[in-house]
Amino acid sequence: MKIVGIxxxxxxxxxxxxxxxxxxxxxxxxxxxxxxxxxxxxNTIMFESSVGPAAAGARxxxxxxxxxxxxxxxKFVETKGGGIxxxxxxxxxxxxxxxxxxxxxxxxxxxxxxxGAHNSRIAFIHPRATGGILIELVQATAEHG
Numbered sequence: 001m002k003i004v005g006i007x008x009x010x011x012x013x014x015x016x017x018x019x020x021x022x023x024x025x026x027x028x029x030x031x032x033x034x035x036x037x038x039x040x041x042x043n044t045i046m047f048e049s050s051v052g053p054a055a056a057g058a059r060x061x062x063x064x065x066x067x068x069x070x071x072x073x074x075k076f077v078e079t080k081g082g083g084i085x086x087x088x089x090x091x092x093x094x095x096x097x098x099x100x101x102x103x104x105x106x107x108x109x110x111x112x113x114x115x116g117a118h119n120s121r122i123a124f125i126h127p128r129a130t131g132g133i134l135i136e137l138v139q140a141t142a143e144h145g
Contacts (some may be wrong), residue, residue, distance in 0.1 A: 001097040004090040006058035007138040008046070012076050012085035016045065016064035019082075023047045023060060032059065041071030044117040059087075061117070085123070086134040094121050094139035096139045102126065113139070 011087070014017035023029045032046040045062040063085055065074040076085055091097045094113045101108060109124035116122035116138065125135040 001057040001100045002092040004092055008059040010060045010061050010063045010086040012073050012082055013062055014082040016062050019062050020045050036073040037117050040071055041066040041069040042059050086136050088136040091137050091139055097137055
């Protein structure tokens with residue numbers, strides 16, 4: 001498995017509207033888009049984590065439950081408050097990464113890839129296998145490199 005870098009940090013905000021305003025208007029981070037990932041009942045709001053030449057680095061993703069739905073983000077905020085929900089790592093080949101993790105006995109939430117925001121392929125590693133950190137593996141598709 002080859003980790004290419006940090007893809008994004010998923011931020012569960014108590015007030016996603018205010019968090020979006022803060023990143024856009026106060027920090028002036030470039031807005032990359034908003035997308036509802038229906039399968040996960042999660043709305044994602046993506047920003048670059050920096051501006052200028054360094055902007056190709058990790059992104060910041062505000063995650064919030066799909067309006068009117070119970071889902072994983074609502075439960076997280078209710079039990080833990082706002083904060084970092086997950087760390088997403090870019091991998092060069094998600095299928096191979098999952099096979100390698102299974103062979104090593106690592107507990108996965110997703111045994112096979114599913115689609116995430118920006119038409120990426122994703123899979124989550126269970127926090128029990130990582131010491132309590134929810135890790136998302138992300139492979140960009142050709143359409144959304």
